[in-house]
Amino acid sequence: MAGRGTVKASGNFNASADAEVLYKAMKGLGTDEDSILQLLTARSNGQRQEIKSAYKTQFGKDLISDLKGELGGKFETLIVGLMTPPLAYDVTALRNAIKGAGTDEKVLVEILASRTPQQVKDISAAYRKEYDDDLEEDISGDTSGHFKRLLVILLQGNRQKGIQEGTIEADAQVLFQAGEKKFGTDEQTFVTVLGNRSPEHLRKVFDAYMKLSGFEMEESIKRETSGSLRDLLLAVVKCARSVPAYFAETLYYSMKGAGTDDETLIRVMVTRSEVDLLDIRSDFRRLFACSLHSMVKGDTGGDYRKALLLLCGGDDA
CATH class of the missing domain: 1.10.220.10 (Annexin)
Known part of the structure; x- marks a missing residue:
């Protein structure tokens, strides 16, 4: 990248x-x-x-x-x-998400679903150094159920590497049995498989799952789960498919509708501007038939808008 x-x-x-x-x-x-x-x-x-x-x-x-x-x-x-170093930025964002009034689950979902296993390990270490607290304990204390379990799995930063050819079919089958095939969902299976496999492996599993069930993984998750667990599972699946496309969608929905979610808009523009914002821009254009530049321009104002447009680095009109 x-x-x-x-x-x-x-x-x-x-x-x-x-x-x-x-x-x-x-x-x-x-x-x-x-x-x-x-x-x-x-x-x-x-x-x-x-x-x-x-x-x-x-x-x-x-x-x-x-x-x-x-x-x-x-x-x-x-x-x-x-002006904030990237690692410190993530650490502070997570701390504020946990320690503010009520937990900002959106931030937990976005950061833990999109960062690489190594980045997650670095975040945990930096969090401990900065606050003398354990990130896993703080998140566990603030969340519950399968949502908490999947966050904890992601926090380990221990995803399998590469594609395990031998288990693609089995993984797809297990997910199918846990979701579409039976009444009521076995969430633990989704949490374990989606939390532990590499993105490359999961992409193969999603194809096999589609053949088995006739549904995209995202459709099944939307139908079978709800609330913050659903948001996190969807984020993990979308990031496995394409991190830039996930962020293109995140940016779009931060500006779409009544009022702009400026916190999300700022967080994504700051954290991706040196990573993959060019790819995010082209995915944005492809997915939403307008440019990121034009949407930012229409949704913000003043010096704030000027700075965001400069970070955007051009228009794909």
């Missing part, structure tokens, strides 16, 4: 010069938001970290604190998100 992000490291990069630009943009009366967003969306996260330390060295001030003091609202949330 290397190089499928819309944001790339800047070629002739000078951290001290960038720090100077940001300092001037916030100095004196009024803030030059435009300079801030133009600069930060044109640097990689690694470069932003260098700018942050250059800023402290040159001015004896914390760049994040200064940005928070000068900016506000969704624009501030987006810019601070861009």
